[in-house]
Amino acid sequence: MMGFDSMAIFFWLFAVVACAGALIVVVSRNIVRAAVGLIVSLFGVAMLFFLAGAEFLGAMQLMIYVGGTVVLLAFGVMLTTRALFLRMSTTADQWLVAILLVFPLTVILIRAALSYSPSHSGRSFIDHPADKSSAALVEPVTVSELGMALLGFRQNGRSSESTTLFHGNQGYLLPFELISVHLLVVLIGAAYLARRGVPETRASADSKSVSDQDIGSTD
Amino acid sequence: MVRWLSNWLSLTPQCEWVAYSMVGLFQAAILLALVMTAVAVATWAERKIAGRIQDRLGPTRVGGRFGWLQPVADGLKLLTKEDLIPANADSILFRLAPYLSFAPVFAVFLALPFSEGWVAHRLNSAAFFVLAVLGLEVFGIILAGYASGSKWALLGAMREAAQVVSYEVPLAFSAMLPIVLAGTLDLVAIGEAQKGWFWNWFVFHDPFTFIAFWIYVTCAVAGTNRAPFDLAEAESELVAGFHTEYSGFRWSVFYMGEYAAMAAVSGLGVVLFLGGWNGPVPLVDWLGLTSEAGAITGFFGQLLGSINFLFKCTIGVVFMIALRWTLPRLRIDQVMSMCWKYCFPLVTIVFLGATLWTLFLPDGLLNWGHPKAATREASVVVYSAEDPAR
Numbered sequence: 302m303m304g305f306d307s308m309a310i311f312f313w314l315f316a317v318v319a320c321a322g323a324l325i326v327v328v329s330r331n332i333v334r335a336a337v338g339l340i341v342s343l344f345g346v347a348m349l350f351f352l353a354g355a356e357f358l359g360a361m362q363l364m365i366y367v368g369g370t371v372v373l374l375a376f377g378v379m380l381t382t383r384a385l386f387l388r389m390s391t392t393a394d395q396w397l398v399a400i401l402l403v404f405p406l407t408v409i410l411i412r413a414a415l416s417y418s419p420s421h422s423g424r425s426f427i428d429h430p431a432d433k434s435s436a437a438l439v440e441p442v443t444v445s446e447l448g449m450a451l452l453g454f455r456q457n458g459r460s461s462e463s464t465t466l467f468h469g470n471q472g473y474l475l476p477f478e479l480i481s482v483h484l485l486v487v488l489i490g491a492a493y494l495a496r497r498g499v500p501e502t503r504a505s506a507d508s509k510s511v512s513d514q515d516i517g518s519t520d
Numbered sequence: 521m522v523r524w525l526s527n528w529l530s531l532t533p534q535c536e537w538v539a540y541s542m543v544g545l546f547q548a549a550i551l552l553a554l555v556m557t558a559v560a561v562a563t564w565a566e567r568k569i570a571g572r573i574q575d576r577l578g579p580t581r582v583g584g585r586f587g588w589l590q591p592v593a594d595g596l597k598l599l600t601k602e603d604l605i606p607a608n609a610d611s612i613l614f615r616l617a618p619y620l621s622f623a624p625v626f627a628v629f630l631a632l633p634f635s636e637g638w639v640a641h642r643l644n645s646a647a648f649f650v651l652a653v654l655g656l657e658v659f660g661i662i663l664a665g666y667a668s669g670s671k672w673a674l675l676g677a678m679r680e681a682a683q684v685v686s687y688e689v690p691l692a693f694s695a696m697l698p699i700v701l702a703g704t705l706d707l708v709a710i711g712e713a714q715k716g717w718f719w720n721w722f723v724f725h726d727p728f729t730f731i732a733f734w735i736y737v738t739c740a741v742a743g744t745n746r747a748p749f750d751l752a753e754a755e756s757e758l759v760a761g762f763h764t765e766y767s768g769f770r771w772s773v774f775y776m777g778e779y780a781a782m783a784a785v786s787g788l789g790v791v792l793f794l795g796g797w798n799g800p801v802p803l804v805d806w807l808g809l810t811s812e813a814g815a816i817t818g819f820f821g822q823l824l825g826s827i828n829f830l831f832k833c834t835i836g837v838v839f840m841i842a843l844r845w846t847l848p849r850l851r852i853d854q855v856m857s858m859c860w861k862y863c864f865p866l867v868t869i870v871f872l873g874a875t876l877w878t879l880f881l882p883d884g885l886l887n888w889g890h891p892k893a894a895t896r897e898a899s900v901v902v903y904s905a906e907d908p909a910r
Contacts, residue, residue, distance in 0.1 A: 311540075331610070333610070333613065333663070333666055333667070334610070334612070334613065337613065337616065337663065340659065356643050356644055356645050356649065357644070357645045357648065359649075360645055360648045360649040360652045360653075361648075361652070363649075363652040363653060363656065364648070364651070364652035364655060367656055367659070368652060368655035368656050368658075368659070368688075369655075369685075371659065372655075372658060372659055372662065372681060372685060373685070375659070375662050375663070375666065375681075376662065376678070376681045376682075376685075378666075379662070379665075379666055379674060379677065379678055379681075380678065443644050444644055444645045444648075444704075444705045445703075445704070
């Protein structure tokens with residue numbers, strides 16, 4: 302690293318926020334408090350994305366994870382719990398399994414972080430520790446570039462002389478389509494599961510509206 | 521601005537974060553003052569309009585003729601009220617919830633352009649950011665309902681969750697139309713694309729956007745939890761819904777959040793559909809108050825633009841207030857079918873129609889010189905001419 306960057310302050314601030322939220326998720330016995338911890342953690346990660354100039358990714362994080370997933374989680378808890386404030390108790394064997402799973406992952410992540418070299422970092426501010434003006438105003442990847450990449454055309458994957466693409470830089474059309482199909486399967490599965498218990502004759506207006514609402518909210 | 525401040529304070533690059541924080545706090549303070557003023561005026565307008573619609577006078581005594589000091593009196597009353605936390609409640613979450621519901625709404629104003637160049641932070645994906653952040657408001661309300669330890673509150677929060685999560689979908693879809701027409705997610709660029717006469721505004725672009733605008737209005741009213749969609753606090757059934765157990769200052773934070781959200785969705789609607797800071801007549805261009813003409817004249821042009829913007833926002837908020845006192849409350853199943861059986865199919869059809877329209881009639885039916893077609897051409901050219909080495 303290149304020492305004390307002015308951005309490092311904000312990085313550490315949001316990193317600490319994210320880690321504190323994650324800690325609340327693990328430690329808290331109350332499931333809704335854990336959900337709030339998850340929100341804090343995901344919010345910290347979103348802020349890190351904004352800091353790195355990835356506005357679209359940050360907004361995506363806010364919309365899908367914070368605004369969608371966690372809201373649905375809290376909604377599900379409110380619908381399903383019998384007692385008012387559900388408390389979870391974690392047994393010793395659950396702790397054991399969790400540690401066994403998390404430890405290798407941590408090792409892998411730390412190794413990956415240590416083997417990272419700044420030369421691969423593209424256009425992030427880490428590249429220009431001397432040039433403060435470019436360090437402060439990170440030029441973000443525009444949304445149109447992202448959209449073109451998802452349609453199979455990467456701006457930065459093109460060589461300057463020819464219009465042919467580098468190998469491995471053709472964009473993300475196939476993963477994009479695969480994820481779309483996957484989401485469609487999930488939606489159909491959710492609709493099937495929601496309607497399975499309802500007898501055919503009574504699957505009318507009210508139950509239909511409920512399942513419709515479920516389908517929409519998983520979207 | 522950060523550059524200038526850090527030069528002025530002669531900060532070393534290592535301490536530049538001080539400048540960043542100061543600029544950020546300064547912008548936040550201006551926006552907070554603006555939002556709070558808007559909230560105060562809106563609460564007064566709410567009482568006054570409610571009174572007039574119900575053939576009453578509304579507030580008349582506090583502060584002279586029209587009761588214009590009423591918000592101050594309200595505020596003092598709320599501050600001096602006893603702050604209660606029910607014994608049943610989850611006290612940490614109960615305290616946290618009001619701020620969680622206000623903070624996202626406030627964050628919306630960071631990306632909202634008030635005039636040409638008057639935006640706290642210009643984001644490349646501002647429209648998406650605004651929609652994402654607006655959706656976070658619901659979590660504070662869910663949390664409030666859950667943490668109160670009261671069945672009224674829980675029922676209200678559940679209704680709110682179902683309603684807001686559903687209405688986000690057609691809201692985002694209707695907001696997509698101007699984005700497609702302007703070819704960008706940048707709210708500043710979307711506002712610039714509607715320059716000129718009022719028929720350049722995206723509402724009047726084609727019949728589909730006109731319908732989409734009214735779908736946006738419906739979903740925005742539902743999304744801010746206002747009547748006729750105020751099921752989360754339906755006072756005839758649920759006492760006060762999710763904020764039944766709140767009193768004093770904590771309750772007033774929810775209240776501020778609601779009014780700030782009204783201003784925020786009005787602002788977003790104005791930028792997306794109603795031309796943003798551009799007036800119905802290109803007055804700024806006639807008077808030569810553009811930013812090219814110099815800093816001072818440009819400033820007056822921007823001031824005129826922000827007056828335009830705030831005036832249109834005010835009309836939006838007043839419309840929402842008048843709607844509340846005109847229409848009866850819907851039932852929860854009616855709210856749901858309204859969203860999924862009417863708004864959502866309609867908005868998908870309209871979306872398809874608008875994209876086809878821009879494909880086949882890019883210059884409009886009568887070929888009035890839409891600047892939008894020109895900007896799209898320009899953006900395509902810029903895109904292909906962009907430095908390929910990036």
